[in-house]
Amino acid sequence: MDKVRLLADLPSLIPRGSTVGLGGGWFANHPMAAVRELLRARRDDLRLLALIGSIDVELLIAGGAARHLTFSMISLEALGLPPAFRRAVQAGELPITEVPAVALQVALEASAFNVPFSPLRGADASELVTRHPELFGVVRSPFGDEETMVVRAIRPDVAIVHALRCDRLGNAQHDGSTIYDPVLAAGSQRVIVTCEELVTPEETAEHPHMTHLAGYLVDAVVHAPFGAHPCSHVPLYAVDAWELIDYQAAAAAGGDELAAYVERLRVETEEEYLTRVLVDDRAAMLAALAAAGETLEPT
Amino acid sequence: MSEYETHELMVCRIAEEMTATGGYVSILGSFTPLAYAAYMLAKLTHARDAWLCGFNAVGVPAVQLSFTGAEAALYRGAQARRQFLDNARFVHVHTRGLMECVSSAQLDGDAAVNISVIGDYDRPTVRLPGAAGAPEVLQNFRKVVVYFARHDTRTLVPKVDFVTGRRTPISGAARRAAGLAGDAPVTVVTPLAVMVKSEDERPFALQSVHAGVSVDEVVERTGFALEVPDDVASTRAPTAAELDLLRTRIDPFGTVQFDFLGGEERIAYLKKVLDRERAHALGRLG
Numbered sequence: 063m064d065k066v067r068l069l070a071d072l073p074s075l076i077p078r079g080s081t082v083g084l085g086g087g088w089f090a091n092h093p094m095a096a097v098r099e100l101l102r103a104r105r106d107d108l109r110l111l112a113l114i115g116s117i118d119v120e121l122l123i124a125g126g127a128a129r130h131l132t133f134s135m136i137s138l139e140a141l142g143l144p145p146a147f148r149r150a151v152q153a154g155e156l157p158i159t160e161v162p163a164v165a166l167q168v169a170l171e172a173s174a175f176n177v178p179f180s181p182l183r184g185a186d187a188s189e190l191v192t193r194h195p196e197l198f199g200v201v202r203s204p205f206g207d208e209e210t211m212v213v214r215a216i217r218p219d220v221a222i223v224h225a226l227r228c229d230r231l232g233n234a235q236h237d238g239s240t241i242y243d244p245v246l247a248a249g250s251q252r253v254i255v256t257c258e259e260l261v262t263p264e265e266t267a268e269h270p271h272m273t274h275l276a277g278y279l280v281d282a283v284v285h286a287p288f289g290a291h292p293c294s295h296v297p298l299y300a301v302d303a304w305e306l307i308d309y310q311a312a313a314a315a316g317g318d319e320l321a322a323y324v325e326r327l328r329v330e331t332e333e334e335y336l337t338r339v340l341v342d343d344r345a346a347m348l349a350a351l352a353a354a355g356e357t358l359e360p361t
Numbered sequence: 362m363s364e365y366e367t368h369e370l371m372v373c374r375i376a377e378e379m380t381a382t383g384g385y386v387s388i389l390g391s392f393t394p395l396a397y398a399a400y401m402l403a404k405l406t407h408a409r410d411a412w413l414c415g416f417n418a419v420g421v422p423a424v425q426l427s428f429t430g431a432e433a434a435l436y437r438g439a440q441a442r443r444q445f446l447d448n449a450r451f452v453h454v455h456t457r458g459l460m461e462c463v464s465s466a467q468l469d470g471d472a473a474v475n476i477s478v479i480g481d482y483d484r485p486t487v488r489l490p491g492a493a494g495a496p497e498v499l500q501n502f503r504k505v506v507v508y509f510a511r512h513d514t515r516t517l518v519p520k521v522d523f524v525t526g527r528r529t530p531i532s533g534a535a536r537r538a539a540g541l542a543g544d545a546p547v548t549v550v551t552p553l554a555v556m557v558k559s560e561d562e563r564p565f566a567l568q569s570v571h572a573g574v575s576v577d578e579v580v581e582r583t584g585f586a587l588e589v590p591d592d593v594a595s596t597r598a599p600t601a602a603e604l605d606l607l608r609t610r611i612d613p614f615g616t617v618q619f620d621f622l623g624g625e626e627r628i629a630y631l632k633k634v635l636d637r638e639r640a641h642a643l644g645r646l647g
Contacts, residue, residue: 087416088391088392113445134491134494135491135492135493139391139619140392140428140619140627141627141628141631142624143488143489143490147488152484154484160477160491161492162492162496164453164494165496167445167449168446182454183454184454184496184500185526186500187527188492188496188500188525188526189482189523189524189525190492190496193482237436238433238436239416239417239436240417240444240445242444245444245445245446294432296436300429300430300432301429301432303428303429303631307628310628347642350642350646351430351638351642352432352433353433353642353645354427354429354645355424355427355429355430355431355432355433355434356425357422357423357424357425357437358425358610359423360406361405
C-alpha cells in the first residue's frame with residue numbers, strides 16, 4: 063500500500079465545494095504547503111473549517127478560495143486583526159459560522175463516533191449558541207429529568223494536517239504541536255497528511271508512541287519539507303515572524319499589493335517559494351529560535 | 362520602594378489569583394502575553410506546584426516569554442503531552458480548570474465579554490478574531506480573570522454588542538447547585554483598578570485602585586454601574602523580587618507590551634522584540 067502523492071496532486075484530491083478542515087493552531091503547524099498548493103490551483107470553491115486559524119485561513123481568503131468559514135478564532139496575534147478575514151466578513155462577502163472552540167472539537171468527535179450529536183457542558187449564555195440552532199440543541203436525559211446541551215456532528219470532507227514524519231501507510235508522527243489534528247482527522251471523511259520527512263513503516267515502529275494519527279485514518283501522504291512555514295513546526299523550526307510581517311503589510315495595504323503577494327505564491331513552485339523565503343540564514347535562524355526558548359527554574 | 366510600570370502591577374495582581382492547591386489546571390490561552398507573565402511569575406514564586414498547560418504540553422515549567430521560542434520551550438519542559446480534546450474534557454467542560462485569562466474588546470456590567478464583533482453581528486463595523494475557548498472558559502473554570510490594556514467607556518460598556526461568552530451563574534452557591542465549579546468572583550484587572558463581581562444580582566464592585574488613580578476617575582471611565590465601598594483598597598505594588606523576575610528572567614524581551622500597543626506601533630515593536638530574540642538565539646549558538 064502506498065499513499066504517497068505529490069504536493070502538486072493535492073488539489074485533485076479535494077472535490078469542488080468540499081469542506082476542508084485545516085490542522086494546526088495559532089501560528090503552530092498549519093499545513094501551509096497545502097494552503098499554497100490550493101492557491102496555485104486557483105481554487106475558489108472551498109468551505110473552510112479551522113479551530114484557531116491564522117495565516118492559513120488569511121491566505122486562502124486573500125486568494126479568493128473560501129466560500130464559507132467555520133471557525134472558533136482567526137487571529138494574527140501580535141500582528142493585529144487579520145486584514146483579509148476582517149475585510150471579507152465586514153463586506154458581507156464571506157459567510158461564517160463562529161463556534162466556541164470546545165463545541166467545535168466535540169462536533170468533530172461526534173462525527174468520529176458516528177453519532178448525530180454529542181452532549182456538552184457548554185457555554186449556555188453565549189449568543190453563538192442561540193444564533194446557531196442548526197448546531198446546538200437541548201435534550202432531556204433518558205434516565206431522569208436532567209437537560210443537557212448537545213452539539214451536532216460536523217464532518218469535513220477533507221482534513222489537511224502537517225506532521226513531522228509519515229510513512230507510506232499514513233502513520234503520522236509528531237514531536238510538538240498536534241493542536242486538534244487527531245480529532246479533526248477522525249471526524250473527517252478523508253485525510254491528507256503533509257510531512258517534513260517520509261519514513262518507512264519500520265522507522266515508524268521504532269517510536270510508535272509518536273504516532274498520533276494511525277495510518278488507517280489517512281488517505282494521502284505528501285512530503286513537504288518546511289511544510290508549515292511560515293508557521294512553526296516544533297522542534298524543527300520556529301514561527302517565521304519576518305515573513306508574517308511581510309504578509310501583514312501587504313494585507314493591510316490590500317488592493318494590488320495584496321494581490322501581488324498572493325499571485326507570487328501562485329506562480330512559484332513550493333521549491334521556489336522555499337528558496338525565496340529561506341533567504342540567507344533564515345532556515346538556520348528558525349531552527350536556532352526553536353532551540354533557544356528557555357525554561358525557568360525557581361531559585 | 363521600586364519604580365514599576367502599570368503593566369507590572371497588573372501582572373503581579375493576576376499572579377495572585379493562581380492558587381496552587383489541588384489538581385487544577387491553568388492554561389496559556391490565545392495570545393494573552395500579560396496573563397502568561399502572571400502564570401510564570403506565580404509558578405516561580407508562590408504556586409510552584411501549579412499545573413500549567415500550553416499548546417499540547419501539560420505540566421510545563423515556567424518558560425521565558427518569547428514570540429518565537431516559547432512554544433518549543435513548553436514542550437522541552439513538559440511532563441506530559443495531551444491532545445486538545447483530552448485537556449478540554451477535564452479542564453474546559455469539567456471542574457479542573459483553574460484559570461485561563463481572557464482579554465476582550467468589550468465587557469459589560471453583566472460580566473458578558475465580546476470578542477466577536479463591534480456593531481451588528483451580520484454586518485459588523487469591526488469583525489474581531491472570535492471566541493476561541495472563551496465561552497467555555499468563562500462558563501466552567503473555577504476562576505475568571507478578565508484584563509484590559511485600557512480602562513475606558515468604549516471597553517467597559519453598558520451592554521456588549523455581542524455576547525461571545527458570559528459566566529452564569531456567578532455566585533458560588535448557585536454554581537454548586539448547578540453542578541459547576543468555582544465560587545470566586547469574576548475579577549477584572551485594568552490599568553486603573555481591580556473590579557470584582559461576586560453576585561449575579563449585584564453590579565461589579567471596585568476592589569482596589571492603583572497608585573495615583575482616583576476613585577472618581579475609575580467610575581467616570583467605567584461604562585457600567587460600579588459599587589464603590591467606603592474604603593477602596595490600593596492595589597499593592599510589585600515587590601523588588603517580582604520586578605527582578607519579570608524583567609530579567611520571565612519577560613526580558615518585553616512581550617507584555619504587545620497587549621498595550623496597536624497598529625503600526627505594535628508591528629514596529631514586534632520587529633524590535635524579534636531582533637532581541639534573534640540575538641539571544643545567536644548568542645546561544647555561541
